[in-house]
Amino acid sequence: MRIALGIQYDGTAFCGWQSQPQGKTVQDALERALEEFARVPIHTVVAGRTDTGVHGLGQVVHFDADLERAEFSWVRGTNAFLPTTVAVQWAKAMPETFHARFSASERTYYYVLHVHPVRSPLLAGRAGWIYTPLDLDAMREAARCLIGEHDFSAFRSSECQAKTPIKHLHQIDIRSCGDLIHFRFRANAFLHHMVRNLMGCLIAVGRGRYPAEWLAEVLASRNRDRAAPTFMPEGLYLAQVGYPEAFAVPPAPLGSAPWSGIWSKGAQT
Incomplete structure (x- = not known):
């Protein structure tokens, strides 16, 4: 089964997204939490690798797992093992044709x-x-x-x-x-x-x-x-990763960013 996740994170304390030997990256934190929840190692594929200090409002990943879990369980179960600076926002079962990076438009x-x-x-x-x-x-x-x-x-x-x-x-x-x-x-x-x-x-x-x-x-x-x-x-x-409508990827919860409203309401230009 292929699962997509929407991730938010504060990148301040992380050495970027991509996994590193010292384990101080967002990918390392997420994969440790997924393994704790699923009880099996899980490798994630990301839409876009971010650098040290860069934040994610609407990051998207996917992974394949041979176990059945409700979508809300992937959210709550994974978040239970994540630090406060990272949180899964949504989970969605996807067809095998979906790829977090290569399907992004x-x-x-x-x-x-x-x-x-x-x-x-x-x-x-x-x-x-x-x-x-x-x-x-x-x-x-x-x-x-x-x-x-x-x-x-x-x-x-x-x-x-x-x-x-x-x-x-x-x-x-x-x-x-x-x-x-x-x-x-x-x-x-x-x-x-x-x-x-x-x-x-x-x-x-x-x-x-x-x-x-x-x-x-x-x-x-x-x-x-x-x-x-x-x-x-x-x-x-x-902030956001766009995909073809056929995949019905949930929109990024941009309202959780304190200044994201600048793009949805009037502001001085």
């Missing part, structure tokens, strides 16, 4: 940025921080060149294992609410560090270090050395 990431002369300890690990004001109009103008299908090599980590740097970026939204700036990135898929590298470039434009048209030059160069440094991971969230 798109991914959405949020980035939350705190802009204030002084950092906030209450946002530590939850939002990126910059102490200088940003020109949002210049950032939005710069972002327009990124929409569409492009070779994103200039924003690709040297450790990226993707077969191709060509991705289709469907949407970039930038909204402000008080001292927070909210970014939404939606694409068919992302390269390793792609969102954080884009954030570094957008912030460089927002600070006036480069004109808006500079970002198009960086994109066209396909050269990582032309782009800004990778921005901090703390404000990055894997």
